Amino acid sequence: MTTTNPGTDAQLARWQRFRNNRNTALASDYGWLTLTSFQWLEDKPAAVDLAPGLWSTDGTTAFLTAAAADGITLVETGAPVDGTISAALSDEESLFWVQYGGGDGRQVQVELAMRGGRYAVRTRDSTSPVFTGFDGVPTFDYRPDLVVEARFHPYPEPVDVPIGTANPLVDGVHRSVGELGFRLPGKDHEFRLQAEEEKLGALTVTFHDETNGESTDEWRKVSTARPRTDAQGNQTVILDFNRAINYPSAFTPYGTCPMPVKNNSLDYRIEAGEKEPGLL
Numbered sequence: 001m002t003t004t005n006p007g008t009d010a011q012l013a014r015w016q017r018f019r020n021n022r023n024t025a026l027a028s029d030y031g032w033l034t035l036t037s038f039q040w041l042e043d044k045p046a047a048v049d050l051a052p053g054l055w056s057t058d059g060t061t062a063f064l065t066a067a068a069a070d071g072i073t074l075v076e077t078g079a080p081v082d083g084t085i086s087a088a089l090s091d092e093e094s095l096f097w098v099q100y101g102g103g104d105g106r107q108v109q110v111e112l113a114m115r116g117g118r119y120a121v122r123t124r125d126s127t128s129p130v131f132t133g134f135d136g137v138p139t140f141d142y143r144p145d146l147v148v149e150a151r152f153h154p155y156p157e158p159v160d161v162p163i164g165t166a167n168p169l170v171d172g173v174h175r176s177v178g179e180l181g182f183r184l185p186g187k188d189h190e191f192r193l194q195a196e197e198e199k200l201g202a203l204t205v206t207f208h209d210e211t212n213g214e215s216t217d218e219w220r221k222v223s224t225a226r227p228r229t230d231a232q233g234n235q236t237v238i239l240d241f242n243r244a245i246n247y248p249s250a251f252t253p254y255g256t257c258p259m260p261v262k263n264n265s266l267d268y269r270i271e272a273g274e275k276e277p278g279l280l
Helices: 006-026
Strands: 035-040 046-048 051-057 062-066 083-087 094-100 108-115 118-125 147-163 172-182 191-197 203-207 220-224 235-240
Touching: 051 118, 083 094, 147 191, 172 203, 172 235, 220 235
Parallel strands: none
Antiparallel strands: 035 118, 046 051, 051 062, 062 083, 094 108, 108 118, 147 172, 147 235, 172 191, 191 203, 203 220
């Protein structure tokens, strides 16, 4: 007779709910799977790929000039664009600005983005085959041994670390708030990963491991709950590598996703979480 561990069964059920929610979020309308282009705006009005109208920027504001016959409307109001409109964003902000195409005029939405101090547009096409053919991200089998307790070592102040991104023309910054120290099965040394703080004090770590480029994308990320203080005064979190997920750049060449900081590389095969999507 085989005896199952109720705790493991509960963990597995929670992970399956997490996976269902993750796949549902990826399959959302005009989400990451619908990206079909990324283009920088120039200082003179010019056409861009896959979108009608003339687009430009003066460095602080983006402009679009179009005629009613182009069939472009504002995403927010549905009002037609007939003439010149403008929008201004701060760095790292995005705006689902205008839409066009298809029977209802909403097949494609154009996202205006400010990245690295420059304006760009990304088209999001609801008929993209990456989106319409999506049936979930492949994953490794659930690994209870890769659910580990980690100690959080906060820095006195956050440290901004320059990093690269999935787009070689866009630089990024990792705001490290501290390090997570933990051990992994079969290894006798402690690993440390720099972490960023998210909403409500949650932590996210972006990391390389030895599966990258084989069964997984070039890097992944995993998030934790807010650290808790134990009886000894240590701040701890549960680091569940079964919840390691891909960045959007794993699904599309048009992402500007952050790379890991230099030291966030594990000499270990994290055979848990999401695999290489294999959708492109």
